[in-house]
Amino acid sequence: MTTTAAPTRRGFARLGLSALASLSLGGCFGDGLLGDSPGPEKQSALDVSPVLLVATTRRPADPAGRPPYFTDQRGRGLSFATVRLTVPDRSLIGKVSSVVTGDWRIAAAPRVVTGPEAATAFAEAALGRDVLLYVHGYRESFETAAVSAAQLSDGIRFRGVSGLFTWPSAGKTFDYGYDRESALWSRDAFEDLLRALATSQGGRIHIVAHSMGTLLTLETLRMLRADAGEAALDRIGAIVLAAPDIDIDLFTNGIERLGTAAQKITVISSTNDRALELSSTIAGGVTRAGAADRSRLEALGVRVADASDYGSGLINHDLFLSNVEVQQVIKRAVARADGR
Numbered sequence: 001m002t003t004t005a006a007p008t009r010r011g012f013a014r015l016g017l018s019a020l021a022s023l024s025l026g027g028c029f030g031d032g033l034l035g036d037s038p039g040p041e042k043q044s045a046l047d048v049s050p051v052l053l054v055a056t057t058r059r060p061a062d063p064a065g066r067p068p069y070f071t072d073q074r075g076r077g078l079s080f081a082t083v084r085l086t087v088p089d090r091s092l093i094g095k096v097s098s099v100v101t102g103d104w105r106i107a108a109a110p111r112v113v114t115g116p117e118a119a120t121a122f123a124e125a126a127l128g129r130d131v132l133l134y135v136h137g138y139r140e141s142f143e144t145a146a147v148s149a150a151q152l153s154d155g156i157r158f159r160g161v162s163g164l165f166t167w168p169s170a171g172k173t174f175d176y177g178y179d180r181e182s183a184l185w186s187r188d189a190f191e192d193l194l195r196a197l198a199t200s201q202g203g204r205i206h207i208v209a210h211s212m213g214t215l216l217t218l219e220t221l222r223m224l225r226a227d228a229g230e231a232a233l234d235r236i237g238a239i240v241l242a243a244p245d246i247d248i249d250l251f252t253n254g255i256e257r258l259g260t261a262a263q264k265i266t267v268i269s270s271t272n273d274r275a276l277e278l279s280s281t282i283a284g285g286v287t288r289a290g291a292a293d294r295s296r297l298e299a300l301g302v303r304v305a306d307a308s309d310y311g312s313g314l315i316n317h318d319l320f321l322s323n324v325e326v327q328q329v330i331k332r333a334v335a336r337a338d339g340r
Contacts, residue, residue, distance in 0.1 A: 007103055017046040036239065041157035050085040050107075052149055053131075055122050055193045056166045058142055060112060069109045070142040074168045074182060078189040080118040082111045082125060083164075085150055104150035106143055119189075119196035122163070130160030130203035130237070132334070135190075137211025137245065138179045141171040151321050152208060156331040159201065165190055167216060173321045176282060183216040190220040196234065204237035206334050211275070211317065214244035214289075218254040225258060240330050242268040242302030242320040243290040245279050251289035255300045265302040266333045268320055269294065275317035305329040 043148070056079050058070035069081070088103035113121045134149040145166045153162035167186040169179045197205050209217035217295040218241070224232050244251060244267060255262045269290050270276075276288040289297070297304045307319050307326050 034242040041159065044154040044162075045159050046085070046150060046153045046162045047087060050087050050150075051162075052083040052085055052146055053122055053125050053161060053163045054081040054083050054109075054146065054166065055079070055118065055163070055189075055198075056081065056142070057182075057184075057189045058166060058168045060114065064112060065109055067093075067106070068142055069106065070166070070170055072141070072170045074185065075114070076191060077115055077242075078118040079112055079114040080121045080125075081109045081113075083146055084108045084110065085200070094310070104147045104154070106146055119192045120200075122193060123200040123202065125197040126161045126163070126197065126202055128200075128202045130206065131163050131197060132156075132158045132160060132206045132208065133165060134164040134208065135165045135209040135213035135217050136167075136169070137209075137213045137243075138169060138176060139171055139173060140166070140169045142166055144171070145169075148210075148318075148321055152327075152330070153323070155324070155327045156334065158334070160206075165193060167213075169212075176279075179212060183212050184219065185226070186216060187220045187223060191223050191227070192215060194220065194224055194233065194236075198224075198228075198232055202235070204337060205235050206237040206337060208238075208242065208320070208330055209244075210238045210242045210320065211245045215246045216252065217241070217259075218246065219242075221261065222254055222257045225261065230259065230261070231233045233258075236261065236264060238330075238333040239265045240268065240320075240333050241265060241289075242330075243270065243273055243276060243317050244288065245276060246289045247283060248287045248289050248292050250297070251292075252300060255302060262301050264337065266305060266329065267297050267302050268305045268307055268326060268329055269297065270307045270310075270316055270319065273316050305332075 054068055057075055059073040059075035059080060061068050061071055084107045086105040086107045132153050134152055136145040136148060146164055149162060149164040168182040194205065207217060269292065271291055273291055276291040278287060280288050294304050294306050309317055310323050310325055320330060
């Protein structure tokens, strides 16, 4: 049975930000990361075939295949699931009602594979196509992470396979420590997934990580390079780190360890990200990479899109989902990695 979602902060923000976008926001992100859209696509592949491939270190729910599908507890190894989604109503009435009900929703998760075969099952399900792999941040449930992955893929009109790597976030404001440890605990499983994708007969693997998920992503890429060498990163396309919730010193070390692969990284930063301000306070006042000065980040050899002027809300932590201008940064990073 399909349930109606409660009104969300993202839903209300999306209506206002879409209106702003329709007024053609001026300016661009510094070094030309923003500009004309690299493609005229009117539909994403997900809109045509609403299936999300999911790799997760969360414990499957009991009974299986029913909401919440996967819990906030740590599972036994990696699990793979094919998740069927409900496509949003594209009519005018549907767009207005989606502000209250939400847009993308999980319809079913009919296939789950847990254990050593999970990473291979994900790679085989990708059918040799390009993959957009989303890694969520702090305080996300399985369902909210899946919806965010769908919003991202549809928002940039991605034409390949939509994927999600979701780790055991508690989904609660005061469980920051549990979330951080769970993200780091998931590194081995994430490396197994990336290795399976990189060694399969397929296309590019584009990674978009948000907030605390960027810590997991950067650490996993370091491990992959150390364990399998530079060649293991050849299939990785764009690496977009949105609002990275990482100690700037740890971030610097991680970038330096990636060698030439660091050139694939685009950082979406904002100096008025309230969530990163709080994170910095919890971490003893050390600046988070997502709130660092642009010049400091660019000195590391990564591309930087400063979204400070594009946040109109109180938090400004998920602009890559709610602001069409910021989404173009991701779209262009993917196009650049594909040679377009």
